[in-house]
């Protein structure tokens with residue numbers, strides 16, 4: 001054991017994911033965002049055998065256009081849960097951590113986390129400046145890839161990273177996506193293909209940026225007692241950690257997102273494991289640059305060493321540490337990170353079909369909310 | 385649609401409308417001056433403009449002209465127009481400049497050498513028209529001021 005169970009964020013199996021589900025991804029015309037979310041809930045209940053009446057908590061995540069509010073989803077899904085809440089920015093880990101906190105406080109014991117979006121059909125072209133609408137609008141600094149592109153351009157200068165190094169991320173994830181029927185991009189992508197793509201926001205290319213999608217996802221999180229009643233294969237939440245950088249550009253090097261390091265320092269003691277115990281890794285990826293940064297801050301690759309980490313087989317497709325085995329948002333679909341967790345739970349339970357890895361028991365999920373917050377969770381099939 | 389989302393959409397399709405907080409910044413810039421709020425209590429220089437000092441939470445501040453010099457934190461070049469109003473501007477370079485006064489400011493880069501911008505390069509402010517926004521601060525390579533040579 002790397003730390004005592006009293007470490008901050010040491011959940012140690014007092015909450016577990018008991019079911020996951022998703023809708024199709026891509027274009028789902030004719031359904032509202034909230035209907036897509038409820039469809040994900042329906043599928044998840046049906047596949048898990050959990051009854052709607054057993055749900056006593058609802059946590060939703062606001063989606064493009066202002067949809068996804070708990071009061072609306074609750075009405076549409078016919079739920080009167082003991083507890084409900086909405087996060088503006090679920091990005092999965094944040095919604096999950098809120099569910100864990102509500103369970104720890106005894107506000108609810110079986111919580112459905114529901115996300116649905118029709119942003120593709122509704123015409124979100126991902127053109128909004130992130131955060132404040134000030135100088136970014138004046139200078140045309142739009143899309144998260146603008147920020148990520150600047151972070152990568154500086155990284156190139158500081159560490160000698162090349163575009164071919166960065167390309168390894170999209171190339172590895174595409175190899176997984178080829179076996180994923182849900183994925184929007186399944187055409188093979190080599191490093192040469194990657195480098196031949198034109199820049200969208202130089203130094204980033206199409207394959208570095210996620211694909212907007214309609215779709216929904218659902219997770220059901222339960223207290224340890226309820227989890228044991230609801231499923232034979234709960235995936236235990238062992239540790240959670242978060243850190244914000246809310247001061248934004250008042251912070252130095254904000255877009256290198258140095259506050260991720262504080263999550264990295266907390267998450268392994270929280271879970272009571274060492275980084276080397278992680279057997280599969282999931283990193284939320286609106287852009288490939290975010291994957292590069294998190295691999296470095298969490299210590300899975302040295303700074304400037306991400307390209308080598310893939311080429312040497314340390315991480316990625318066919319490597320020692322599998323990474324984003326669904327293809328991630330770069331190849332599968334942009335679902336604010338929810339599908340990473342759906343995939344990870346299925347992999348841990350041996351339900352990942354053509355993409356199934358060798359059996360493993362411990363996985364980590366790392367995500368961020370844009371340039372402002374970071375979070376991580378460690379899961380295990382074993383409570384201790 | 386939430387008010388926040390509505391505002392965000394408007395901001396990319398029409399010229400950015402200054403807020404009560406930052407009107408002074410844009411108006412001064414249009415006249416060739418770079419001004420920020422300096423906290424009357426703790427001297428912190430603030431950007432984005434706001435009604436409160438993020439260091440000491442005081443509301444008292446004075447607009448102060450600063451030297452328009454700094455270094456390039458990083459840069460990108462937009463080759464795709466992510467809004468209709470940008471179609472005639474692509475490709476265009478955007479940089480984040482770290483001003484000597486401590487403020488980090490987004491900007492357009494101008495008058496770059498053939499090899500382009502370089503992270504860490506020294507920059508000096510200039511004032512140019514950008515899109516529909518009128519004259520705004522932009523930054524280009526620092527101008528080397530040669531020491532005066534006495535006439536013989």
Ligand SMILES: [Zn+2]
Pocket residue numbers: 423424425426427428437438439440441442
């Ligand atoms: Zn102050």
